[in-house]
Amino acid sequence: MKFLENISLKPFNTFGIEVSAAYFTKISSIEELVESIDFSIEKKLECLILGGGSNVLLTKDYAGLIIKNELAGILLIKEDPSFYYVKAAAGEGWHTFVMHCIENNYAGVENLSLIPGSVGAAPLQNIGAYGVELKDVFFELEAFNITTRNIEKFSLSDCDFGYRESVFKRSLKGQYIILNVTFKLNKKHSINTRYGAIEQELKRMECTNITIKNISQAVINIRTSKLPNPKEIGNAGSFFKNPVIDESLYQQLIQANPLMPVYPSGNNQYKLAAGWLIEQCGWKGYRKDDAGCHSKQALVLVNYGNAKGQEIYDLSTEILGSVNQKFGVQLEREVNII
Numbered sequence: 001m002k003f004l005e006n007i008s009l010k011p012f013n014t015f016g017i018e019v020s021a022a023y024f025t026k027i028s029s030i031e032e033l034v035e036s037i038d039f040s041i042e043k044k045l046e047c048l049i050l051g052g053g054s055n056v057l058l059t060k061d062y063a064g065l066i067i068k069n070e071l072a073g074i075l076l077i078k079e080d081p082s083f084y085y086v087k088a089a090a091g092e093g094w095h096t097f098v099m100h101c102i103e104n105n106y107a108g109v110e111n112l113s114l115i116p117g118s119v120g121a122a123p124l125q126n127i128g129a130y131g132v133e134l135k136d137v138f139f140e141l142e143a144f145n146i147t148t149r150n151i152e153k154f155s156l157s158d159c160d161f162g163y164r165e166s167v168f169k170r171s172l173k174g175q176y177i178i179l180n181v182t183f184k185l186n187k188k189h190s191i192n193t194r195y196g197a198i199e200q201e202l203k204r205m206e207c208t209n210i211t212i213k214n215i216s217q218a219v220i221n222i223r224t225s226k227l228p229n230p231k232e233i234g235n236a237g238s239f240f241k242n243p244v245i246d247e248s249l250y251q252q253l254i255q256a257n258p259l260m261p262v263y264p265s266g267n268n269q270y271k272l273a274a275g276w277l278i279e280q281c282g283w284k285g286y287r288k289d290d291a292g293c294h295s296k297q298a299l300v301l302v303n304y305g306n307a308k309g310q311e312i313y314d315l316s317t318e319i320l321g322s323v324n325q326k327f328g329v330q331l332e333r334e335v336n337i338i
């Protein structure tokens with residue numbers, strides 16, 4: 001195995017932030033993962049696993065070992081009358097996995113087409129888009145316990161998934177490396193086209209027959225037209241989570257802002273669109289040097305070229321402050337700050 005020294009991480013994060021890692025390696029087997037952990041212990045280094053680097057903001061040089069996950073393989077492990085159980089290694093690209101499902105007619109992940117990143121990072125924040133979340137198709141995962149070195153299984157309830165949340169982002173943060181995820185995919189398709197502009201896009205595509213392939217293509221078309229491509233402008237998708245507020249704040253805000261988008265989320269709780277709140281504070285299209293707030297989607301912070309991670313972070317802090325001041329709503333960052 002090669003442990004490279006002083007490596008630029010610019011190609012390994014979709015924000016395109018130029019920082020270095022003291023040590024860097026790639027793993028394509030569990031043996032190599034164990035060897036990497038041994039190396040970090042021997043050198044007394046912190047270590048961090050990276051998939052596609054599409055949900056991190058690197059704010060400084062990393063003094064430890066970056067482990068780039070290249071564990072590969074997608075396998076149908078069993079089926080019953082209703083479901084296919086498909087196991088994907090953590091280093092597989094998420095969209096590659098989705099395309100594999102579409103080709104084989106395994107339904108359930110088509111609305112999650114074109115989300116960047118790896119299969120292994122997907123459970124971490126219970127990725128979601130167009131009315132579907134990873135938890136809706138999750139069966140179980142296997143993860144490597146960094147302390148005990150055992151491989152442990154996690155069921156749906158063990159993962160404690162929430163909105164862009166899981167146990168791996170909370171109480172077990174940094175303690176496990178996800179090795180593979182098994183998905184429970186439908187044989188009988190229950191198509192979900194209600195969310196966003198999917199139905200409109202299917203009409204535009206003149207689809208008479210609504211298949212998972214068509215839905216996937218509609219989602220790809222919408223995402224491509226709405227979101228900045230990280231290969232052209234550095235970004236990590238939505239920088240903030242949509243906030244959930246209680247009844248009394250909701251009543252106060254809706255009276256003052258009758259046009260505010262609101263999604264009732266049960267138990268007298270209301271989800272607001274973080275992008276709308278940010279836009280109302282005048283940040284959409286804002287740019288200071290190379291750090292900015294995207295001109296079409298205020299929820300996405302961008303690096304126009306040579307922004308430092310700290311500059312993007314500082315901009316996010318200013319945005320948090322102004323949304324709080326104007327609406328009394330505390331936004332939370334979705335991106336992992338390293």
Ligand SMILES: Cc1cc2nc3c(=O)[nH]c(=O)nc-3n(C[C@H](O)[C@H](O)[C@H](O)COP(=O)(O)OP(=O)(O)OC[C@H]3O[C@@H](n4cnc5c(N)ncnc54)[C@H](O)[C@@H]3O)c2cc1C
Pocket residue numbers: 014048049050051052053054055056069090115116117118119120121122124125126127128129176177178179227228229230235236237238336
């Ligand atoms: C243009 C764009 C659009 C996006 N759209 C969406 C969207 O619609 N919905 C959505 O939910 N997200 C979206 N994202 C965010 C991102 O794609 C997802 O969060 C994705 O799951 C991150 O995967 P990754 O492999 O790139 O993770 P990385 O950025 O490499 O890692 C993220 C975090 O997970 C940890 N991690 C990575 N792999 C593992 C592992 N195997 N085991 C344990 N920890 C691990 C890392 O240490 C880090 O803390 C978008 C991002 C971009 C750039």
